[in-house]
Amino acid sequence: MxxxxxxxxxxxxxxxxxxxxxxxxxxxxxxxxxxxxxxxxxxxxxxxxxxxxxxxxxxxxxxxxxxxxxxxxxxxxxxxxxxxxxxxxxxxxxxxxxxxxxxxxxxxxxxxxxxxxxxxxxxxxxxxxxxxxxxxxNDVAADIVDGLENGLLELARGTDEAEPTVSLAMSMHQARKAAVEAARRGTGLAGISWGYRALDRMTGGLMPSGMYVLGARPAMGKTALGFGIAVRSAAMGNSVLFWSGEMTAPQLGARAGAAWANLCTQSVFTGRRYDIPEDMETGEREILSDFQWRDLEAGERAAASLSLEIDTRSRITVARLRSRARRMARSKRGLDLIVVDYVGLMSAGSVYEDQRIYERITKVSGQLKQLATALMVPIVVLAQLSRETERREDKRPMLSDLRDSGALEQDADMVMLLHREHYYLRKQLDAGLTQKDRESMEDFANRVSGLEQRTRMAEGKADVLIPKNRQGPEGTCHLHFTNRTTWFRDTFEDENGPAWIVPDQGASG
Known part of the structure; x- marks a missing residue:
């Protein structure tokens, strides 16, 4: 046969x-x-x-x-x-x-x-x-499947018949109908919640088919914020798919557990206490107390009610992400949001293109935008900014820092840039200041004291700059970052409070 x-x-x-x-x-x-x-x-x-x-x-x-x-x-x-x-x-x-x-x-x-x-x-x-x-x-089965899926995705982008034109009156009717539905929801949002009030107020929520790029330099906390958006949006009743190209599921789980139990992430990894000094004689740290273990277990129970799936396959293509996303979309819970961490770790499905970073990210960016449109769900895409930020005296990122990243800036409906001034001030302080020529000892001492004060004042503060927004205003959102738990919160939240609000408690985070 x-x-x-x-x-x-x-x-x-x-x-x-x-x-x-x-x-x-x-x-x-x-x-x-x-x-x-x-x-x-x-x-x-x-x-x-x-x-x-x-x-x-x-x-x-x-x-x-x-x-x-x-x-x-x-x-x-x-x-x-x-x-x-x-x-x-x-x-x-x-x-x-x-x-x-x-x-x-x-x-x-x-x-x-x-x-x-x-x-x-x-x-x-x-x-x-x-x-x-x-x-x-040398082709393994997974590579063959990946190649087929990628080819089908490219084909799908060109097979739809031209969409019929829509009259201005009809488009206005559709917009008014969407506004009525948004008003009835009582959230004040046109889309789904980010899980952060500051972002919701600035943007009106995550819109269907929208592509939101979150750019940052390393150590700014882009993974922490991207994961926080995934968790806290899921806590608002949304079904979320989170892809990570650099962290494992247990590592992400440790972050969520640390945030919920108010522990440093090291404590979750080691099972030891870092909130009290180590033993003077042995140099060892105490094992977590019973109440801390109970808090971690409570976090697991709180997470059980969330519709959040974590995908950690390395060098994934958009075709493979699309297959998983479509399966979620067809499931009972559906799919409301995709978070990608981060675009630089995705594959274009071609050895030739993968060797050229700009071309690879350009292709992947276009495919992600097409995926958002095809599934009618928003996609939050994390991206790494260029080193130009490090060379400037003012470390605040700019839109131009994203321009080396393929077509991300052009494809994005909104660009967000994450900045924590405390990181750079702390780095400068730890490196130590040197006395300038002709600078008196008093002026030098005042300069050091001023840097120390600025560093203290900046601790925990994070800015999300929005230099591009097709659907709303540009501006800056302020968040609070807890370095110990690597978790972002709204500025009005208690640092020791819940990392996210469980849906049946009925409040937003």
């Missing part, structure tokens, strides 16, 4: 509808209005017969310049073209013009040609996958 199946596959031909190709081209050459009916649906590359695609492309060029495309003008362009093969230009044009059966059927021809092209693309993807499965080599 297996041998017969393979033999049968060898006799199969790529799908094509040559009659439809000739009929459509005949309709266009007879009346150029036929081209206007199909231009949004069809491209030259979708024709099976190469010379047909070339003729369609020439028709595009002629018609778009306001001239008339007919058999006479086309013949001058294709005469002697290698794509004609053994035929003459007049022979091909005669086949086309005699095949035309009606202008009203032009769009039907185009749909048939488009459908055959999609089938050929699938035929090619499946054939290549079959070859990789049977060819001796």
């Amino acid at each position: 297996a041998e017969g199946s393979l033999f049968g596959d060898a006799l199969r031909h790529p799908p094509a509808n040559i009659d439809a190709e000739r009929a459509l081209l005949g309709a266009i050459l007879t009346n150029n209005r036929a081209y206007r009916d199909v231009e949004e649906l069809l491209g030259p590359e979708q024709f099976y017969v190469a010379i047909h695609g070339r003729i369609y492309e020439i028709c595009q060029q002629i018609i778009q310049t306001g001239r008339e495309a007919d058999a006479v003008t086309i013949r001058d362009h294709i005469e002697g073209d290698p794509l004609l093969g053994r035929k003459q230009a007049w022979e091909v044009l005669k086949e086309i013009t005699t095949a035309m059966v009606g202008l009203t059927l032009a769009k039907s021809y185009a749909v048939s040609i488009h459908d055959a092209w999609v089938r050929r693309c699938l035929f090619k993807a499946c054939s290549e996958t079959l070859d990789r499965c049977c060819r001796p080599g």
Whole structure:
């Protein structure tokens, strides 16, 4: 049976509808209005017969310049073209013009040609996958699946028919209807909650199909904030998928446990107390007390009610993320938000592109935006900023610090930049100041004292700068960061209070 199946596959031909190709081209050459009916649906590359695609492309060029495309003008362009093969230009044009059966059927021809092209693309993807499965080599099964999924994702981006246009009145009606629904929800949000009041007030929530880029330099806490958004948004009743390319699930769980039990993350990793000094004689630290173990267990119970799934597969492609996201979307709880930590650790699915950082991130960024649109869920994408911030005296990040990261800035509906001044002040203080030339001892002492005071005042403060926002104002949100637990909170929250509010308690975090 297996041998017969393979033999049968060898006799199969790529799908094509040559009659439809000739009929459509005949309709266009007879009346150029036929081209206007199909231009949004069809491209030259979708024709099976190469010379047909070339003729369609020439028709595009002629018609778009306001001239008339007919058999006479086309013949001058294709005469002697290698794509004609053994035929003459007049022979091909005669086949086309005699095949035309009606202008009203032009769009039907185009749909048939488009459908055959999609089938050929699938035929090619499946054939290549079959070859990789049977060819001796280093490909592992996971790589083959990844390649197929990535190819299908790229195909999916080009297979949708053109969306119909919408009148201004209808678009205003849709906007008003969405506003009425938002008002009825009683949250004051147009989208789902970030889990942080400061971000909710500034943005109106996370909007469906929106792509939100959160950029930061290392050590600013972008993973902590991204994970905090995932957890606290889930606590508001949303279903969230969190992908991490640099942390394991137990490491993320330790962070959540530390925040809930008000312990430093080291205590959760080691099971030892860091809130009291180590033993003077042995140098060892006490094991966590019973109440601290109970607090960790209480955190587990609080997390059990949250719809938050953690994916830690390394070098994931958008195709693989999309597969998991779609499964969640089809589940009973659905899918409301995706958080990606971080885009620089994702793969474009190609060894060639993965070796070129800019091209890789550009491709991944476009795919993530397409994924958000396809699933109608917001995606928060974490990104690492360039080193330009470190070279400036003012360390506050700027939008230009993101521009080396492919097309992220262009694709994003909103860009957020995380900044904690305390980190840089502490670093400067620890490095020590040196007395300047002609600086008196008193002035030097005052400069050191001023730096120490600024460092104390900045402790725990975090700014989320919003330099780009397509749907609202730009500005700055203020949050509180607890370094010991690596957790972000709203500024009005008690540092010792709950890390997130359990849904049945009915309050927002």
